[in-house]
Each structure stands twice: as structure tokens, then as C-alpha cells.
Amino acid sequence: MSAVILQFALGYAQIAVILALCLACWRVLKGPRAQDRVLGVDAMYVNAMLLFLTVGMVNGNIFFFEASMVIAILGFVTTACAAKFLMRGEVIE
Amino acid sequence: MSRYLPHPLLSLSLVVMWLLLTRFSLGHLLLGSVIAIGAGWVVERVQPPKPRLRRWHLIPRLFFIVAYDILRSNIAVAKVVLLGPDNPRYHSGFIRLDLKLRDPNALAVLAIIVTSTPGTAWIEYNREEDWLLLHVLDVFSEDDWQALIHDRYEALLMEIFE
Amino acid sequence: MNHLNDLPPWMAILIATFLIIGSTLALLGSVGLVRLRSYYQRLHAPTLSYSYGTLMTILSSILMFSYLETRPVVHELVIGVFVMITAPITLLMLGRAALRRDQDAKLAHEEAVPARETLRASPAGKLIRDVKRSGHPEPSPDQPGP
Numbered sequence: 001m002s003a004v005i006l007q008f009a010l011g012y013a014q015i016a017v018i019l020a021l022c023l024a025c026w027r028v029l030k031g032p033r034a035q036d037r038v039l040g041v042d043a044m045y046v047n048a049m050l051l052f053l054t055v056g057m058v059n060g061n062i063f064f065f066e067a068s069m070v071i072a073i074l075g076f077v078t079t080a081c082a083a084k085f086l087m088r089g090e091v092i093e
Numbered sequence: 094m095s096r097y098l099p100h101p102l103l104s105l106s107l108v109v110m111w112l113l114l115t116r117f118s119l120g121h122l123l124l125g126s127v128i129a130i131g132a133g134w135v136v137e138r139v140q141p142p143k144p145r146l147r148r149w150h151l152i153p154r155l156f157f158i159v160a161y162d163i164l165r166s167n168i169a170v171a172k173v174v175l176l177g178p179d180n181p182r183y184h185s186g187f188i189r190l191d192l193k194l195r196d197p198n199a200l201a202v203l204a205i206i207v208t209s210t211p212g213t214a215w216i217e218y219n220r221e222e223d224w225l226l227l228h229v230l231d232v233f234s235e236d237d238w239q240a241l242i243h244d245r246y247e248a249l250l251m252e253i254f255e
Numbered sequence: 256m257n258h259l260n261d262l263p264p265w266m267a268i269l270i271a272t273f274l275i276i277g278s279t280l281a282l283l284g285s286v287g288l289v290r291l292r293s294y295y296q297r298l299h300a301p302t303l304s305y306s307y308g309t310l311m312t313i314l315s316s317i318l319m320f321s322y323l324e325t326r327p328v329v330h331e332l333v334i335g336v337f338v339m340i341t342a343p344i345t346l347l348m349l350g351r352a353a354l355r356r357d358q359d360a361k362l363a364h365e366e367a368v369p370a371r372e373t374l375r376a377s378p379a380g381k382l383i384r385d386v387k388r389s390g391h392p393e394p395s396p397d398q399p400g401p
Contacts, residue, residue: 110333113329113330113332113333114330114333163306163307164307167280167303167306167307170287170299170300170302170303171280171283171303173287174283174284174286174287174290174291174300174303175283177290178290178291178292178296179292185293185295185296187295187369189369204343204347205339205340205343207343208302208342208343208346208347209302209305209306209339209342209343210302210306211299211300211302211303211306212299212302213299214295214298214299214302214346214347214350215343215346215347215350216295216347216350216351216354217350217351217354226354226369228295228298228299228350230296230299
């Protein structure tokens with residue numbers, strides 16, 4: 001009983017988050033400007049983090065959490081550097 | 094006390110994070126405490142503006158106000174996304190606000206609150222002239238944004254920090 | 256999928272509700288990223304997945320693993336706090352970078368943003384109507400309608 005409910009919910013969550021990833025990816029490819037692409041990359045990182053949390057719940061494995069933690073940190077650093085680059089034209093001044 | 098533990102809040106949250114990431118044991122508690130105190134000394138050398146919390150008991154109230162507002166504006170932004178941006182009921186635009194808040198830590202908290210609420214985005218802040226530029230997704234959902242930001246967050250933050 | 260059967264039905268329904276709300280919010284955030292018109296409008300869309308989308312997914316994960324391991328497993332809260340603090344920083348930096356780029360006359364600005372002089376003169380708390388005309392052929396949604 002509970003396995004049926006949870007399998008439905010986990011399947012729906014995975015499909016929704018993957019769809020969200022694809023839509024963010026479309027925004028990255030389409031642009032139209034550099035800041036739109038950076039925003040899309042940021043959204044992709046967060047959705048990938050959510051996807052890893054969901055996959056960890058599907059497998060019942062607690063260590064997917066570490067992967068999503070690393071993705072969250074990388075996403076922050078990437079977007080912060082890209083935003084700095086957009087503002088100044090260089091990262092290291 | 095303040096000499097050996099210059100940033101008690103930072104050290105405490107580091108210990109808590111260390112214990113959350115590992116399993117709780119006495120060894121990890123000791124190791125985490127040593128690292129947290131060391132990090133406190135390092136941060137002391139950087140000399141950031143120290144947060145001075147005046148009224149602790151107001152923090153839970155601020156937390157619940159913000160959680161409720163984020164929930165409400167999540168629903169509002171979801172509605173805008175579903176109905177489409179071309180719906181004539183919605184109108185986005187820039188709004189300039191005057192701020193009385195000066196404390197850098199309180200400003201950081203206000204920036205986090207405003208930005209993590211969907212529907213309002215903190216775009217620019219001018220420290221010399223004390224104004225703040227917001228971009229709001231649905232401008233006419235509130236009558237007076239200045240009064241909203243001031244009464245709901247700014248007054249409370251000024252009581253907590255200043 | 257053996258571990259899913261260990262949960263009682265009420266717990267499964269609770270976890271499933273949180274999970275469905277969280278992933279729907281994440282999906283809506285990305286739909287907004289595609290659907291909204293100007294860059295500054297799109298800046299609001301991912302906040303849906305940053306705020307309650309992440310929170311709900313983390314809550315369901317905490318509930319599930321806490322029940323399965325019969326001890327409080329709350330280390331997902333670290334991700335929640337981390338996203339709570341860092342997401343506003345990145346969005347703030349992106350918004351400011353876009354505004355500076357749009358205000359700069361050397362770059363071809365396509366979005367209508369208030370010029371620096373307009374910002375100083377405009378009344379506080381009111382919609383800024385006098386935005387710089389953009390060279391973009393499409394009418395910008397930031398412009399007030401007729």
C-alpha cells in the first residue's frame with residue numbers, strides 16, 4: 001500500500017524535476033542574453049540537487065545527500081563567479 | 094570569554110553543522126568544537142562588523158512572518174506563471190524605497206528576506222543615499238510597498254539589531 | 256523497493272504530499288523561467304524552487320530517513336540552510352549585474368531599466384514609470400500599458 005503511494009509520488013517527482021531541468025536547459029541554450037543563460041545554469045544546478053535528493057529517496061540510500069550537497073556548493077560558486085564576470089568583465093581583479 | 098571565543102554564534106552553528114554532517118559522538122563533539130573555535134579566531138582576524146543582537150525573543154516572530162510571507166508569495170507567483178505574463182491583471186516594474194536601516198548585518202538579513210520571497214527581487218542598494226531598488230512581479234498586489242517593507246520587516250530588524 | 260514497504264500508510268501519504276508539492280513548485284519555477292517575458296521577471300521564477308520547492312523535498316527526505324533508520328536524520332537541513340543563504344546572494348548579484356549592464360550606454364541594452372537620474376528623482380514606494388526607452392522591437396512588459 002505505502003509502496004504504491006510512494007512509488008507514484010517519487011516517479012512524479014523525478015519526472016517533474018527532470019522536466020524542470022530540461023526547461024532550464026532550454027533557457028540556457030536560447031538566451032537571449034548572457035544573464036539569462038547564467039540564471040538558467042543556476043536553476044539547473046538547483047534542480048539537479050533536488051533530483052539527487054529524490055533519487056536518494058528512491059534507492060533508500062542516505063549517501064546521495066553528499067552528492068546533492070556538492071552540487072549545491074558548486075552551483076553557488078559557479079553562479080557567483082559568472083555574475084561577477086558579467087558585472088566587471090573579469091573574475092580576478 | 095570574548096577573547097577565547099570571539100564569535101560565539103558562528104562557533105555554535107559550526108559545531109551544530111559538524112554534528113549534523115557526522116553521527117553524534119563525543120569524539121566528533123570535541124573535534125567539531127576545536128575546529129569551530131579555530132574558525133572563530135580566523136574570522137576575528139578578518140574583522141567583519143560584529144552582529145549585536147539586542148532582542149532575541151523577536152527572532153522567532155520574524156522567522157514566522159517571513160515563512161508565512163514566502164508561502165503567500167509562492168502561491169501568488171505560481172498563479173502569475175500559470176496565467177501567463179500577458180495577463181493584464183499583472184504588472185511588473187521597478188520600485189525605489191527609502192531605507193532607515195543602516196546596520197550591515199541587518200541589511201544582509203533584509204536582502205535575504207526580500208530576495209528569497211518570490212515576487213520581489215533586490216536589485217540595487219545605494220549606501221550613500223540610503224535607497225533600495227526592488228523589482229516587483231505584481232506591483233498592484235500591494236498599495237504601498239514602502240509601508241509594507243518598513244512595517245513588516247524593517248522595524249522588526251531595527252529592533253533586533255540596533 | 257523493499258524499504259518503501261516498511262513505512263506505514265499515513266507516513267507514506269505525508270511524504271508523498273510534501274514530495275509532490277515540492278517537485279511541482281520546482282517545475283513551476285522552470286516553467287516561469289521559460290514563459291515570463293523580461294529578464295527581471297524571470298529573476299523571480301527560480302525563487303519558487305529555491306524556497307518552498309527545496310524545503311518540501313528536504314522535509315520529505317528527513318521524514319523518510321528518520322522513520323527508516325529510527326533515529327532523527329536531519330542532516331538535510333544543512334542543504335536547506337545553505338540554499339536559503341546562498342540563493343539570495345546569487346540572485347542579488349545577477350540582478351545587480353544585469354542592471355549595471357542595462358544602464359551602461361556602451362552596451363546595447365535591450366531591457367527597459369530606469370536610468371540613474373530617474374532613480375534619484377522618483378518618489379519612494381511608487382512604480383517607476385519613466386523608464387529608459389529600449390531599442391527592442393517588442394513592447395517591453397515593464398512599460399505601463401496605454
